[in-house]
Amino acid sequence: MATPSRPSSGQRTSFPSPYEQPAPAGAEGWQSLYPYNMLFQPERRAVDEAKFWFCDSQHWPTVLKPFETIGPELSTKCLGQFNTRHFLVPPANGVECRIHQGYVYHHPLTVERDEAAARVPEFRRRAGYYFAHWDALLDNWKRKVLTTIRELEALRFTELPDVQPYEEIERGVGLDATETLLGGYDQLLALCHRAWQYHFEFLNLGYAAYLDLFQACGQWFPGIPDQAVAAMVQGVDMELFRPDDELKRLAKLAVELGLEHLLTVPCPGQDTLDAVARAPRGRDWLDAWEAARDPWFNFTSGNGFYADDRYWRDDPALPLGYIRDYVLRLRRGENVDRRVTELVAERERITGEYAALLDPAQRPDLEAKLRLARKVYPYVENHNFYIEHWSMGVFWRKTRQLSALLHRAGFWPGESDMLYLTRDEARGALFDFASGWARGSAPVGPDHWPPEVERRRRIVRALATRRPEPALNRPPAAVTEPFSIMLWGITSEQVRSWLADCATTGDLTGLAASPGRADGPARIVHSPAELDLVRDGEILVAPVTAPSWAPVFGRIRATVTDIGGVMSHAAIVCREYSLPAVTGTGSASTRIRTGQRILVDGTAGTVTLLD
Structure with a gap:
């Protein structure tokens, strides 16, 4: 694909090709940091340039270190398995994933119309069983996740002994301490994989139930705002x-x-x-x-x-x-x-007003779809606590313990520097350490890894100096994949906004994520470390927010994000906290400056620059 084309007006009609985008200064050779299957490979250029890729800065807003690629690798694998192999979700299989210059890009895998139609009966049978037994299956899910967390907590990465205890000789154990060390690392990765499978076991069913309600309301009530449908499920316990x-x-x-x-x-x-x-x-x-x-x-x-x-x-x-x-x-x-109480009252008012517009014979259908959506809706957010926060918190803690063990053995200069290795490279370094201990000789790693880690550290820093392109290659004529629209806010209008030369001046348009209007000075927040800077009465502007930022919402008047759809975490949390929000603006965090007064209209989906 050639350099992004521009008509005479100056507005580009396609995004850069990943094959023609030069690396930031100092980041040359960045590809060596990441697994081959996560990269745009030269031999696949024709295939990958024919696809539209969007940057998932909602989940990975900053440059990934090599070990952290476990997140996009496992999440996209597990998303795909439940769409494609477990439930046969009619409109979508999953997403392909690539890392380009340190950032995560996805390509949605849509299903052809005929195949999607053929999937419907089996999807109804499989998803229907989960919907009919939701509470019991969800209780079982929680037990499975808590068991996984306990197994993660039980892992220990400790120093190897000088010699194996004599008691093991008497018992004829025949194994050494590296059996536990190497097996513990394999178990760490396996438990992380298991947690990510549990993550998606219910997630897309929650989205599917909401999507079913959303599409039905669109047919029953042409022109109904997205926020009105979202309001019908708000105020639930999470x-x-x-x-x-x-x-x-x-x-x-x-x-x-x-x-x-x-x-x-x-x-x-x-x-x-x-x-x-x-x-x-x-x-x-x-x-x-x-x-x-x-x-x-x-x-x-x-x-x-x-x-x-x-x-x-x-x-x-x-x-x-x-x-x-x-x-x-x-x-x-x-x-x-x-x-x-106010959220529930508003939910019942909006639901009642729209139900009154229906023929009495249709109201039971609306009530049934609402019951299902409200039942499954909490999981869309609750899984975050159990997987992203709790399970992954333990996983990263154990990863740092192992990294510190090899740091003490001289493998890298910093306690957490194993993060600059891929997980396969880390397994090799760990075996090098274990083998040297077993032989009673020095491992190779302390000579090999320190300069390589420093090289990779410099590359990661260089990659972080450039913000990623919001997308790559030529966009489709229309974005129709429903999960990309709901979760990431990737709409045809949003893509056109990204293509526009909007780095100049002018107001911003995004998605109407949470209703209400508020004006005030902006506070740009690029990372959680900057949350302490937020002051009372400011408007939070960020590439993306996290659910854990909720305690800050008491200080602010509204929220604006670069990416996210009506079912993104930012949108859901803002609605539950009665905070106006506009998501999916594309460039708010780079176009607005801290202290600049802005007006956020979360009902219309607009951000007006007042000065």
Whole structure:
């Protein structure tokens, strides 16, 4: 494919080809960092250039280190298996995945109309069984996930002994400590794979039930806004909000116990907990803290896809900072709770008004689709806590333990530097370490890996200096794949917006994700580390938000993101927190500057630059 073509108006009609995009300075040879099957290979150029790829900055907004490719590899594999091999979802198989200059790109795999129609009976049989037995199967799912987490927690990566214990000689064990070490690494990867399979076991069924309601409403009520359909399922109980609810409960308890002065100090941390422990009735509060910590503080400030995400359970400064904000708001007499009663009332009002427009014979169909959508809808968010946050939090913790073990053996300069190896390379380095121990001689890794890790570190830094293209190659005439539209917000209109030369001036258009209007100064946030900079009354503008950012929503007036559809995490969380939101703007985080006053219309899906 040639360089993106431009008509006389200057607007391009296609995105760059990955084969013709030069690497950022200092990132030459970046392809050596990633698995071959995740790259655009020269011999596949004709095939891959014929496909439209969009950047999944909703899940991977920053450059991936080599080991972190386990996220896009396993998630796309497991997404595909449930669409294609388990449930035979009629319109879509899954997505192909590539890494280009450190960023993740997807190509949706649609199903031809005839094949999609042929799938419908079997999909109804298989999905229908899950829908009919949803509660029992979901209870079983939770048991399976908790078992996986316990198995991950049980893994230990410890120093190898000088010699095997004599008792093993007497018992004729015939194995050494590397059996546990190497097997533990294989088990770590296998458990991660298992967790990602569980992730998708129910997920696309939740989307399918919502999509069925969405499409039926489009037929019954031509022109119905997307937000009206979304409002019909809002206000349901979700475990994903439980961590934030626990923070609010702890803030209220601090006020009740007279401890709020200890929890509103600047930069609270471990010393804050020590001060509470010495205070009268402080033990009561700390007991509540410990009860909330397990499991609800297995929550990351990011999204769980990166090894350096900070977790509440490991860094008490994170939850204590949010508790401090809630205590201060309670002091001001503010209500810190979600307005669930109002959300439910609005849900029932909108549902009733549209139901009244139907012929009485059609209303049972609407009620049945609503019951199903409301039953399965919570899983669309709840799985995030159990998989992305809790399971992956344990996975990354164990990965860092193993990396530190090899760091102490001289394999790399930093404790977490195994992240600069792919998981297959890490297995090789681990065997090198084990083999050297077994022989009583020095392994090769301490000579081979340190300079290579430093080379890769420099490349990752260089890749991070350039924002990724939102898409690659020529777009289709129309985007029709429903899951791409709902989850990522990849619509024909959005693609046209990306193609426009919109790096100049002008207002922004995105998806109407959560209703309402708000104006105020913008606060650009590119990573969770910048959340502490958010001030009361600002409008959060980010490439993407994470569910764990919910405690910050009490400070802000609205949210704007670069990517995300009406069923993205940002859209769902903002609706549940009654916060206006526009998602899928494409470039808000780069076109708007911190302090610039903007008007967010979450009902119309527009962002107006006021100055």
